[in-house]
Amino acid sequence: MTSDNDELKTDQGPAADVMAAPVDEIPPDEGSGISSLPAEAAAAETAGEAEPAHLPRRRGGRGKDKDEPVSADPPENALADVRRELAEFKDRYLRTVAETDNQRKRLEREKGEYFQFALADLMKELLSVLDNFERALQAEPGSDPAGFQEGIGLIHKQMTDLLRKRGVEPIETKDDAFDPSIQQAIVTEASTEVEEPRVTEELQRGYRLHGRLLRPALVKVLIPKKD
Secondary structure (H helix, E strand, O other): OOOHHHHHHHHHOHHHHHHHOOHHHOOOOOOOOOOOHHHHHHHHHHHOOOOOOOOOOOEEOOOEEOOOOOOOOOHHHHHHHHHHHHHHHHHHHHHHHHHHHHHHHHHHHHHHHHHHHOOHHHHHHHHHHHHHHHHHHHOOOOOOHHHHHHHHHHHHHHHHHHHHHOOEEEOOOOOOEOOOOOEEEEEEEEEOOOOOOEEEEEEEOOEEEOOEEEEOEEEEEEEEOOO
8 A cells, every 4th residue: 555655756756856856966957047157156266266267357457467466666776767867967957058158158259259340341441541641641741732632632532432331421401400309509699580499500510320320410509589
């Protein structure tokens, strides 16, 4: 005679066998999609290795592997590099200062030489005028007054032409009107015959250099007399 327990065991069949078996002995069911992940995770945790191959490797820092050692120079080497760069910068600075100072001195020297010899050509032309004056002075006085006068006139013309060549022109007094911008009143005289200042005599001629006033003319001026 069959007992109730035997009938119950017979009805459960293979499912009962599966439930009775240990968890570690249950084979993976390929058709159900359930894998043995718990067993793999436990094995990886026990061995202390990296993540499974199907997961991406972790990266940290500046694109290097997490486990890769970071190389760094010792503090002594870094300090030596800083001192070497500082010495190079100091040397460059001192060289630049020295070159700048030498260039400034050279420019000052060249500038002084330029102003010193800039009038060399003019001086040569003036020497020709001086030679003619010396020849006129060497003539016997009173031997030929007309010739002496003519010689002085030629020297004066030579000097005037030289000044015009260099841009020096005399200031011409026009209609006797007093112009304080180009004339300087040395002598003044009050008169009731004029209503505004008038130039009565030119005591010394004025000149312009390339259109700019070089020397004002010295004149005698007649001014209106106050009542």
